[in-house]
Amino acid sequence: xxxxxxxxxxxxxxxxxxxxxxxxxxxxxxxxxxxxxxxxxxxxxxxxxxxxxxxxxxxxxxxxxxxxxxxxxxxxxxxxxxxxxxxxxxxxxxxxxxxxxxxxxxxxxxxxx
Amino acid sequence: xxxxxxxxxxxxxxxxxxxxxxxxxxxxxxxxxxxxxxxxxxxxxxxxxxxxxxxxxxxxxxxxxxxxxxxxxxxxxxxxxxxxxxxxxxxxxxxxxxxxxxxxxxxxxxxxxxxxxxxxxxxxxxxxxxxxxxxxxxxxxxxxxxxxxxxxxxxxxxxxxxxxxxxxxxxxxxxxxxxxxxxxxxxxxxxxxxxxxxxxxxxxxxxxxxxxxxxxxxxxxxxxxxxxxxxxxxxxxxxxxxxxxxxxxxxxxxxxxxxxxxxxxxxxxxxxxxxxxxxxxxxxxxxxxxxxxxxxxxxxxxxxxxxxxxxxxxxxxxxxxxxxxxxxxxxx
Numbered sequence: 001x002x003x004x005x006x007x008x009x010x011x012x013x014x015x016x017x018x019x020x021x022x023x024x025x026x027x028x029x030x031x032x033x034x035x036x037x038x039x040x041x042x043x044x045x046x047x048x049x050x051x052x053x054x055x056x057x058x059x060x061x062x063x064x065x066x067x068x069x070x071x072x073x074x075x076x077x078x079x080x081x082x083x084x085x086x087x088x089x090x091x092x093x094x095x096x097x098x099x100x101x102x103x104x105x106x107x108x109x110x111x112x113x
Numbered sequence: 114x115x116x117x118x119x120x121x122x123x124x125x126x127x128x129x130x131x132x133x134x135x136x137x138x139x140x141x142x143x144x145x146x147x148x149x150x151x152x153x154x155x156x157x158x159x160x161x162x163x164x165x166x167x168x169x170x171x172x173x174x175x176x177x178x179x180x181x182x183x184x185x186x187x188x189x190x191x192x193x194x195x196x197x198x199x200x201x202x203x204x205x206x207x208x209x210x211x212x213x214x215x216x217x218x219x220x221x222x223x224x225x226x227x228x229x230x231x232x233x234x235x236x237x238x239x240x241x242x243x244x245x246x247x248x249x250x251x252x253x254x255x256x257x258x259x260x261x262x263x264x265x266x267x268x269x270x271x272x273x274x275x276x277x278x279x280x281x282x283x284x285x286x287x288x289x290x291x292x293x294x295x296x297x298x299x300x301x302x303x304x305x306x307x308x309x310x311x312x313x314x315x316x317x318x319x320x321x322x323x324x325x326x327x328x329x330x331x332x333x334x335x336x337x338x339x340x341x342x343x344x345x346x347x348x349x350x351x352x353x354x355x356x357x358x359x360x361x362x363x364x365x366x367x368x369x370x371x372x373x374x375x376x377x378x379x380x381x382x383x384x385x386x387x388x389x390x391x392x393x394x395x396x397x398x399x400x401x402x403x404x405x406x407x408x409x410x411x412x413x414x415x416x417x418x419x420x421x422x423x424x425x426x427x428x429x430x431x432x433x434x435x436x437x438x439x440x441x442x443x444x445x
Contacts, residue, residue, distance in 0.1 A: 018310035022275050052180050052243075052272050053302050075339040077305050093339065096118075 001031045003106065004063055005099040006073030010043030012100040020076040021048045021056035027099050028066055036107050056080025063089055072102050118417055120285060122278075122292045124156075124307050126335075127317040128327025130298030133347040134317050136380060137403065138295040139166035139389035144407040146256040149414070150290035152281045153252075155260040156307040157297035158244060158270035164260050167252050168387040174248035176280075178261070178273050182222035182237040184215045190234035197226035197235060218266050243267035246277050248284070254389075257284055271302035278310070291414065300330050312417065314340050315410075316368065319348045320355035328359065332366060332426075341424035342368045343413070345406055349373035369424050371409050374402040 006023035007014040017023035023046050030040040044066060048059035056076060060083035063071055072092045076084060084091055092109075094102045125138045135157075142153045155163035164170075184205075186197070193213055198206040205219035206226065215226075215235075227235040244263040252258050261277035263270040281292050296307035308314060314335045318328045335342050344363045349356055356373075363370050377399035383390040391400050413420045 019275070020309070022272070022306075022309070050272075055271065074310065075337065077309060078334070078337055081337065 001033050001036075001070070002066065002068045003029045003031060003070045003072065003103065004066065004068040005029070005102060006046075006071070007043070007099050012041060012098070012103065014099050016073055016095050016097060016099055016102055018074055018095055020073050021051075021059045021080050022046075023059070023073060024049045026059075026062065026066070026068075026071075028068065029103060031107070036110055054079070057083050060084055060087060060089070063087070070106065072099075072106055118312060119289045120282065120292065121290070121313075121414060121417060122294065122311040123313045123315060123414075124294040124296050124311045125315045125317060126296040126304060126308065126331050127298060127324070128300060128329075128331035129319075129321075129324045132317050132319045132324055133374070133380070134298075135163050135166050135295055136384065136390055137315075137317055137345060137347070137374070137406075138163060138293060140391040140400070140403045141407055141410070142167075142256060142293050143254045143389055143391055144404065145291060145293065145410070145414075146254060148411060150285070150288055151256045152285055152290065152292050153256060153258045154277055154281045154292060154294045155258065156274045156277060156294050156303060158261040158263040158273045158277070158303055159297060161260050161262050163295045164247070164249070164258060165387055166384065166389055167254065167258060168389075169249050169252060169258065171249075172247040172260075173250045174246075176246045176248075177242045178244040178246055178263075178276060179240055180243035180272060181241050181267060182239050183217050183220045183241055184222065184224075184226055184235050185238055186213055186215055187234045187236055188212070190232050192232055192234070194231065196229045196231065200225050200229040241267070244270065244273045246273070246280055248280065250284075254392075257281075259284070271306035274303045274306040278307075298327075300327075300334050304331070305334065308334060308338055308340060311338075311340055312421065313413075314342045315371070316342050316344050318344065318346055318359050320346060320352040320359060322355065325355060325359055325362065329362065332368065336366075336426040339426060339428075341421050341426060342366075343410075343424075344368045344370045345372060345374065346370075347374045348376040350375050367424055367426065369413070369420070372402060372406045374399050374406070 004026040006017040007025050007027045010025040048055035051058050056079040064087050070090045074095045075093050125134050155161045205216050247260040249258045259277050259281045261273050318324045375398050379394040379397040383393035
């Protein structure tokens, strides 16, 4: 399973970006499907951050390309919202903390299921 | 000082134009700057005018904003076959004396012409100055102003607004403070960009049917981002019926009502003198009303976390897309 987190410079110690489509980077975490342990962490640039318009859709396209299942970040804008729904990527709307803190919360939620 | 959220971002928006966003923004900025470290941002890149309300005619920093691309045809390679003109969806390719040229004002930089060109004669001019970001480090009222302006004909000012807001955050650095954003009218790209990432929205409405309609539209956008809203009714005495309708909407939607501003002929007079209302006519009825609104706002800002929890908008109803696949019936 892959979880993407909207971040500024990238990395798990970074703060969650306060915007979805124009977040500078996505920090992508690969989890073991069974144990939910972190297997790999890498940072990709968000093409939406450089887009004049259509930022949200470009951001979601990147997430689809990366085969992300869940994204953590602020509430997405109208176009990103529709694109996320169509692509089946789940959104956990969390801001105001570091990527790591948010990731741990989401992993806890997933373990309950 | 600003509680719990160290850098607070409040946006003034209205949907409908001409209801008094910049008038309110300029006066509120002056009042709030006495209490907080404040930076004002004019996020109406298409028609910026907060600087006019604040009497600014010279900027300290002017930065070009680079965005987009424009096609051009290399005349040495072009065989004037006209395929590009047929392919262009925007009608941006013109024929002059049997030769093909790109009209810079119409070209959207979509690359289509370059894909169809059989001799690869179409190139792209990048580094297009699509706008500017302006900074006044200290207005005569003491706070900085960041403004943005898009070059006419250049599309998409959402990114420019983002950069203007980022500029304000950069000026603020690690200090605690308040960023007051004056958004554009409408609910387009730049307004979405103004609202995204904000902590609260001040909705300005006037008691008219069109303002109520546009208020609902802009509020839908704020709800979309999960941002709580406040309401100011400007020119409140022009229609009691619509004032009541707006208030009813606010009650239903959990929008915090900050107060009324009466219709006041000194408002247009103050705009004509390039002074905020509060400076030009401090004792006029509208100024008194704005002061009362600012007092309420200060109370909200000082308890912003609690206030946000209390006024968080209800989740918007999920959008169920209708997917049409070739050969299939419509599936919901």
